[in-house]
Amino acid sequence: MRTKGAFRAEGRGTTAGAALLALVLAATAPAGCGSGGPARTAKPLTYRLPPRHAGFDYQIGGAYPPARGVRVVSRDRSDSPAPGLYNICYVNAFQAQPQERADWPADLLLRDGRGRLVIDGDWNEPLLDIRTPAKRSRVAARVNRWTDGCAKKGFDAVEPDNYDSYTRSKHLLTAADATAFMRLLTGHAHTRELAVGQKNTVELTGRRGAAGLDFAVTEECGQYDECEVYAKAFDDLVVDIEYTDRGLRKALARWGGRLSIVRRDVDVSTPDAPEYVRKVR
Numbered sequence: 001m002r003t004k005g006a007f008r009a010e011g012r013g014t015t016a017g018a019a020l021l022a023l024v025l026a027a028t029a030p031a032g033c034g035s036g037g038p039a040r041t042a043k044p045l046t047y048r049l050p051p052r053h054a055g056f057d058y059q060i061g062g063a064y065p066p067a068r069g070v071r072v073v074s075r076d077r078s079d080s081p082a083p084g085l086y087n088i089c090y091v092n093a094f095q096a097q098p099q100e101r102a103d104w105p106a107d108l109l110l111r112d113g114r115g116r117l118v119i120d121g122d123w124n125e126p127l128l129d130i131r132t133p134a135k136r137s138r139v140a141a142r143v144n145r146w147t148d149g150c151a152k153k154g155f156d157a158v159e160p161d162n163y164d165s166y167t168r169s170k171h172l173l174t175a176a177d178a179t180a181f182m183r184l185l186t187g188h189a190h191t192r193e194l195a196v197g198q199k200n201t202v203e204l205t206g207r208r209g210a211a212g213l214d215f216a217v218t219e220e221c222g223q224y225d226e227c228e229v230y231a232k233a234f235d236d237l238v239v240d241i242e243y244t245d246r247g248l249r250k251a252l253a254r255w256g257g258r259l260s261i262v263r264r265d266v267d268v269s270t271p272d273a274p275e276y277v278r279k280v281r
Helices: 014-026 098-103 133-155 164-169 175-191 202-211 227-233 243-256
Strands: 055-057 070-076 084-091 159-161 194-197 215-219 239-242 260-264
Touching: 055 260, 133 159, 133 175, 133 260, 159 175, 159 239, 164 175, 164 202, 175 194, 194 202, 194 239, 202 227, 215 227, 227 239, 227 243, 239 243, 243 260
Parallel strands: 055 070, 070 084, 084 159, 159 194, 194 215, 215 239, 239 260
Antiparallel strands: none
């Protein structure tokens, strides 16, 4: 179990963050329009989208009874959905869990020019090799089996994590690789009547339509002034996790009436743990 937000933005200055925000806003069309809008057809959706501005809890570190007022919950694929709520299924789609590394064929783990595994050092997770259509298809076949499990359990949506792995790939993977692979995942999830949330990766919100994504799951969009980008791209269909009180205050001050926002501890622990934190105000 993990969160990415506390690490992905480490060291980012406010000037760089503002520049990124401006670039993404310029490239992202309003929801339903152009390349940044959702992939829409004349057919009605066969899957449910999450409610806007709803009580939210992020439980990928372990399931527990949701608090009163919670309408949306995200849980790991190993857990079961919460009865009567909108449930998002967490799947680590672009990297291999450390304990599952041996389960992956060696040629589907990304390697550099010297044959060494490319590792996400924060979590000791090898990146998956999605550089070619053939490899993307093979990796997707494995991840899609997990998506099938989410559907069978009764989840409403899936949250494929580490969409931004290409930024940690030593330039071996590209944004185009990530988008093409995500499209394989969303296409399959939609056939299983599951919506798909974009996890972080603010720089790819403009590719929402190409990737087939339906809503956003963000970490610290308030802390790093990114909520506006996600809200614009996904028409306020955004669930946000903040990991500091300051981030929660910033998110609520601007977006508390529009997005689904919760403050959690970085370990996303359960209520019996001393580090457990969950706040909505």
